[in-house]
Structure formats: structure tokens, C-alpha cells
């Protein structure tokens with residue numbers, strides 16, 4: 455029998471906090487009948503967000519194509535749903551049960567290229583788009599391609615979505631963290647980037663890429679064009695590939711702020727040397743189709759022989775799942791004005807986006823009112839990354855701690871805090887240490903996804919919990 459000592463040590467090393475010990479405990483409590491509010495993961499449909507009808511209608515016909523030609527179908531489905539399903543069948547006659555090309559179904563890649571062209575006003579090559587089982591698989595493919603082993607390292611934001619740190623650990627590669635600037639709405643800071651890369655080189659690490667998440671998880675930040683130009687110049691100067699995680703591109707809430715893609719900024723800068731991987735997904739935005747595992751990545755500035763290796767890599771997994779490919783197609787080619795489904799589609803889309811926008815404000819502003827808590831009202835994505843303060847127990851002198859000791863001390867404290875929050879209130883959030891944070895600070899990440907009616911009570915419960923937690927620490 456295999457025992458733990460037979461397990462790949464890189465896997466043991468990999469940490470994935472959003473599904474870690476606190477979530478496991480939440481599940482145990484739920485099994486015992488406790489009501490749990492899962493704010494730990496950006497999984498909208500698990501928090502009662504309804505799927506967009508058009509997507510599910512088309513999918514249902516494709517899963518049972520005989521339905522399309524039954525007279526009853528006309529009574530159940532809008533005409534454009536039936537014609538869209540027929541079009542997909544015609545373009546992909548083998549249906550959802552057959553493998554597709556490794557890079558994905560050709561007409562879907564064409565539709566994605568069209569989507570990027572319309573979004574950014576830039577030329578886009580459909581042959582440099584690869585469909586994936588969610589963005590996660592795209593990120594892992596890019597990292598597999600890039601990392602040659604040894605001391606290769608990738609710059610990743612701190613705080614970051616732990617897919618990056620976990621995958622680097624799994625691949626035995628080096629993580630080069632760069633802190634995001636909390637005092638400047640979590641933008642990237644050139645000096646911090648320079649210091650971090652220089653420091654890594656001194657340690658013998660060979661930096662090969664930089665990952666940027668925009669809009670940010672867990673920060674909720676949306677990067678400015680200036681900031682993105684700085685990042686591109688930095689990548690070029692240091693000969694780094696750029697991994698642009700843009701899965702939250704639809705999730706921008708603050709008036710006057712706009713998502714801009716790295717592809718667009720690179721095009722406008724006429725940048726032809728920095729290799730760019732841009733990732734997108736059906737899991738976020740207003741679709742929230744996490745379970746369908748759809749997404750794609752688009753590549754710019756890559757030698758053809760390198761791209762061939764990437765396609766070979768994809769072919770090892772045969773292809774991404776076909777339902778996910780179809781949902782990706784429907785994401786980039788939604789119903790058009792004038793089509794029968796359009797009004798309902800628009801109503802559902804706007805309804806979800808307006809709710810997310812309102813909830814980001816209610817949650818962000820509510821948490822900011824709690825004494826000892828502070829957060830940026832999320833500009834985008836689906837999270838607030840909340841800084842909180844706790845008193846130190848009697849006899850603890852943090853000034854005597856090294857940076858590492860301080861980090862370990864605060865990681866233990868934010869974990870204990872989040873666990874106590876769960877035990878007492880049923881609210882499941884993720885400790886900041888799961889994403890990384892500046893030593894000497896503590897955070898937790900909460901999603902903005904629970905139904906609006908639950909959000910105000912969530913803020914109230916957090917306030918009560920925090921006040922009592924601090925009070926109890928002071929009497930200990």
C-alpha cells in the first residue's frame with residue numbers, strides 16, 4: 455500500500471488555501487446541520503446565482519440533438535436557440551461526445567478571435583487560441599511550456615490566487631513573489647518588481663515569466679493602462695513572458711474604471727518581443743459556469759516552433775471537454791439584439807452585474823465601518839481582501855521577531871481568527887496567509903457572492919464577532 459512517504463513531495467508541498475482546512479471544517483459543520491455561508495470561493499452558482507438561460511437551452515439541445523427536430527421543441531425553445539444549436543451541430547457534426555482538435559473546435563476559435571478583435575480593436579489570429587478546461591488548465595499548460603526545471607522561477611503577485619504558487623510548487627519551480635501595493639489600490643509597483651527580481655537573481659533563481667491577475671484576485675483591483683505599460687516594459691527589460699490572467703474581465707464595478715486587456719496595451723505599444731499568454735474563462739463574469747470547465751488562452755509573440763510544442767502538450771490531454779468549449783463559444787457569441795433570446799439574455803446579464811456591483815459596495819463599505827477592519831471597496835473581480843488588526847497577547851513582543859517569525863506568527867493568527875469566525879457564525883472565508891501578505895499584516899478574503907439579503911447580515915455578524923474576539927483577547 456502506498457503511504458505518504460511514497461507521494462511526490464512537490465504535491466505535498468503545494469498549498470491551495472481556498473479549499474483548505476477551513477473549508478473542510480465548514481463541510482463538517484454543514485454535515486452536522488449548521489448553516490454555512492460559503493464566502494471562500496468564487497463559485498457563483500453555488501451561492502444561488504442562476505445560470506443564464508440561453509446557455510443552458512443551447513447546451514440541452516446539443517446533449518440530446520434529437521430534441522431539435524421534435525415539434526415540441528418549438529414550444530419550449532426560442533427559435534434562435536434552436537437555430538444556434540443546429541448551427542453548432544453543423545459546424546461540429548460529431549457532437550459533444552467526440553474528441554475535437556487538441557486546440558479546440560475551429561469555428562469556436564474563430565468566434566473567440568472575433569470577440570477579441572471587437573473587444574480591443576486589434577488583429578487577432580484564431581490559430582493562436584487554445585480552448586481549455588477552465589483557465590486553470592491554460593495556466594498550467596503555459597507553465598509546463600515555460601519552466602525548464604532547475605532554478606527557473608515565475609514572478610507572482612502577493613497576495614495571489616493560489617493556483618500560481620501551488621502549480622509552481624507542483625512543478626518544482628521557484629516562486630518569485632512581488633508585493634502588490636495596498637496603499638495604491640493594489641497596483642503593481644515598479645520598485646517592488648525591480649527589487650524582487652534582483653533579489654531572486656542573487657539567490658541563483660532564473661526568472662522566466664511574470665504572472666499578473668487583472669482584475670485581481672484576491673484584491674479586487676483593476677489595473678490602469680499606465681501600470682500595464684510599466685509591467686510590459688519591465689517584462690521586456692527582463693526577458694520575461696507575461697501571463698495575463700483576465701478571467702474577471704467582465705467584473706468591473708466602479709464607474710469610470712474599465713478593463714483593458716494586456717493584448718490591447720501591447721498592441722498599442724507595438725510590442726513584438728514579449729510573449730503574452732492571456733487567459734479567460736466561463737467561470738466568472740456573469741455566467742459563473744464554473745462546473746462546465748470552459749476557457750481559452752490566446753498567445754502573442756511566440757515562435758512557430760514553440761507554439762507547435764504547446765499544441766503537442768495539449769494533444770497529450772486530447773482536447774478540452776466539448777461542453778466547456780460550447781459554453782465558451784456562447785460566452786463570446788451571445789444572442790444579438792433582434793434575436794428572440796436577446797431580451798431575456800440582457801435582462802439576466804444586467805441583473806447579475808447590477809447585483810454584483812451593489813453587493814461589492816454594500817460589503818466593502820460595511821466592512822470598512824467595523825473598527826479594526828479596512829478594505830478597498832472592490833473595483834472588480836468577486837472579492838474583498840480585508841485587512842484586520844488584533845491586539846497581541848500579553849508578553850508577546852513583535853519587535854523582537856525576524857521577518858519570517860512575524861509572518862509565521864500572523865499566519866497562525868489569521869488562520870485561528872477565520873476558524874473561530876466559521877465556528878461561531880458559519881461564515882467561511884479564507885485567511886490572508888493563503889494568498890500571501892506583507893509580514894506584519896493580516897487579512898481575510900471574502901467573496902461578494904452571497905445573495906444580497908445575506909450580505910448585510912453577514913457584515914453585522916462579522917462586526918459582532920470581531921468585537922467579541924478582540925475583547926476576549928484583551929482579557930486573556
Ligand SMILES: Cc1ncc(COP(=O)(O)O)c(C=O)c1O
Pocket residue numbers: 496587588589590591615617667671699701734735736737744748749
Ligand atoms: C485569478 C483566477 N484565475 C483562474 C481561476 C480558475 O478559473 P477556472 O474555473 O476557469 O479554471 C480562478 C478561479 O477562481 C481565478 O480566481
